[in-house]
Amino acid sequence: MAETNDLQEDINEEFILKLLHKMTRQEKLMQIGQVDKAYIKEKNDLATLGIGSVISGGSGQPFENSPAGFCEMIGDYQEAALRSRLKIPLLYGGDAVHGMSLSKETTLFPHNIGLGAANDPSLIEAIARATAIETSCTGVVWAFAPCVAVVRDCRWGRTYESFGEDADAVTANGVAHIKGLQDTAAQSWGVRIPGTVAACAKHYVGDGAVTFGTGQMGAKILDRGDVRLGEAEFEEQLRPYREAVKAGVMSIMVSFSSVQGKQMHAHRELIEGVLRQELGFQGLVVSDWAGHEQLRDGEGPVEKLALCINAGVDMIMIPEHYHAYQEHMQEALVGGLISPARLDEACARVLRLKHKLGLFSFQNAPIQDQNQALLAKVRCPAHLALARRAVQKSIVLLKNRACVLPLRKQTLRHLFVCGKGADDLGLTCGGWSTSWQGACGPITTGTTILSALREGLPDTQVTYDAAGEGFKPDQHQMVILVVAEDPPYAEWFGDRTDLYITAQEQLMVERVTNRGVPVIVVQLAGRPLLDCDNWARVDALLHAWLPGSEGGYGIVDILCGDACPDGKMPLGLPEDLDVPKASRCMFAKGRGMTYDDDVVQGKNVPQPFLQREDT
Structure with missing residues (x-):
């Protein structure tokens, strides 16, 4: 077999050299x-x-x-x-x-x-x-x-x-x-x-x-x-x-x-x-x-x-x-x-x-x-399923106070969703998505977090307000707040001196936290995003990265317990970045939590359950 391969390579190289010999200098340089x-x-x-x-x-x-x-x-x-x-x-x-x-x-x-x-x-x-x-x-x-x-x-x-x-x-x-x-x-x-x-x-x-x-x-x-x-x-x-x-x-x-x-x-x-x-x-x-x-x-x-x-x-x-x-x-x-x-x-x-x-x-x-x-194989069912599974496996659960996740489908009647990224496919995909820098909005075929929530929770009233102004703590049982790097970026357009969320997003956090309703934050970003109080006021924090066209489905699978979070932080914060110790610990390389095994395969259970944390 080795002799056959060597002979074939000799024949191929002869083809290349003969073609090269026929070429003019002009043809070669072009x-x-x-x-x-x-x-x-x-x-x-x-x-x-x-x-x-x-x-x-x-x-x-x-x-x-x-x-x-x-x-x-x-x-x-x-x-x-x-x-x-x-x-x-x-x-x-x-x-x-x-x-x-x-x-x-x-x-x-x-x-x-x-x-x-x-x-x-x-x-x-x-x-x-x-x-x-x-x-x-x-x-x-x-x-x-x-x-x-x-x-x-x-x-x-x-x-x-x-x-x-x-x-x-x-x-x-x-x-x-x-x-x-x-x-x-x-x-x-x-x-x-x-x-x-x-x-x-x-x-x-x-x-x-x-x-x-x-x-x-x-x-x-x-x-x-x-x-x-x-x-x-x-x-x-x-x-x-x-x-x-x-x-x-x-x-x-x-x-x-x-x-x-x-x-x-x-x-x-x-x-x-x-x-x-x-x-x-x-x-x-x-x-x-x-x-x-x-x-x-x-x-x-x-x-x-x-x-x-x-x-x-x-x-x-x-x-x-x-x-x-x-x-x-x-x-x-x-x-x-x-x-x-x-x-x-x-x-x-x-x-x-x-x-x-x-x-x-x-x-x-x-x-x-x-x-x-x-x-005919583009966006075929097998590729879409593979993308959805990749989203599930990539999500990192960084915080889950009082086991607020997964959502209790059976008892969740009113859900409030806020943040532009919840209903923006371009922010879900990030840069290098149909164009160099990417763009906001419905840039391609895919599923946002909001549409996946409404599909996955048919018995829940899902209210959406991008700025979080419509939140009613006496009515809504749960808040899902999506922060994102907006607009999408590529290369040096994404270089930053700090990693904090925007002032508008900070205001949105303040509107919905400390109101007696559990708040779950989902990050759509190519790196950790920091909050002024180290995300202390929120109950759960998921980092979903830039999950792509099937990101909505994969994120909701994790939120609803139809799949368990298993991702681990592949990097930490820069050593010379001046941030509180709490932030450095939360986003430490290797950090990531998961659910109890009983919620795998869609076995969503309403009662609290054990969770483990690997650091």
Whole structure:
């Protein structure tokens, strides 16, 4: 068997080298460029320029933003690319970070931080398999996921993209995600395996460990800052990549951040030295969005491109000015700043990934025809059930005074619900949901907490007031108050100096607490949210993270006792954050409570029961 595999690899490599030999310098340099769909001026540019890769970024959706709409659009782009001289197919990528999150009408799973609270690699692998199916059917064959950052400061705006602060857990969950996306067992060189995509571990390396105050964007807090760790601590940041490489990850994205002042997009020692030589990575290294343009070194665009490529980056996410990129690359090659051998090496890696994904089979049949069966699986019952189970397992119960939870369905007649997040699907899903920053409102198909409560409690009168002004303590038996990070955010837009709820939410807490009625708080956030009195006045506190399109159902399952909370905090509060000891204890890493086993499988019981707490 080993001899057969070696022979097949020799045949595949011969195919790559023959194709590379036929390519002109112009074709090679455009093959290692990636353009955002929103900036393509003419579809025919894909053929005439030989563009190698296209990405749908935050605004790169089709006119009909649906899986079928994506499939039609990307199919048209592939047809254009196949009209190029050598008929080289496109490598189409996108940020499928918690499901096929670019598109509406897909299954959006909990963001990674919630899956880190569940800490169940088998569940994560199943989610990644479903994501691969719902992504690949659109024509996107390269998912920029998973983020394997080991987070040291949850004030960072990308915290929710990570699995947490424990390097071992991040590593195990990241490897599971990679295996699920790529379906490693099903891969076969040169043959398109339906329902599989290339994974991309990101952002190499240390993006979750930057020093507070060194950020380079917005208020310059954390995002794209500088990593200043000792050798042992830095090894923790590197560990997920060691195991990702062993697991066969096909690509790795470089971070915007710096390490000891050296920007990663120009860090040859860490890319070529550590990633390639020490870790043995043989796949594709891709830049982040216009990462070369942000380099502080280099006199101009030509030198910046050369620094990036010579550091070991194989594909440049341009993403906008691709005609200028073409000119700058030509100048760098003619001027000797980039060698022909380095261009060939990078181009070969791009072609190798396309061949390994079976993209050259697109010459035989349009992707619209190949993907029809997969399109029928989008938001299928199995995927929705999987998402709901993931929500249940990710929720962390942090407080449950007097066993106020689960709700007593049999005796609960009047329930008061408040907080904008209770009836806002966009806040339930968070950033990277149908767009880069996400948005408030009914952004896609899914279920809010309020609608799930009304469905799950048919015999209870559920009254909703977003601001909490309609609360009547002599009438309502229970309050569910939802606090959320509003608006949704992504990247540096989410960097914060503190973690307190807003003044409006604080006022809402004051309106409903200390009125003789139990108050249950549900947090929709990518990190802990603090209250001015450390949540002392509320009776129960659930952290539901950013649970996705099925978040309403999963949260209500926990509230009603149809499932038991089992999540544990995957991270704690930053050491340098000035907060009371009570808050630090409540949100300590590893903290999480559960119910008595009698409430599992919907056996909701009205009397108080024992509970245990693991810390």
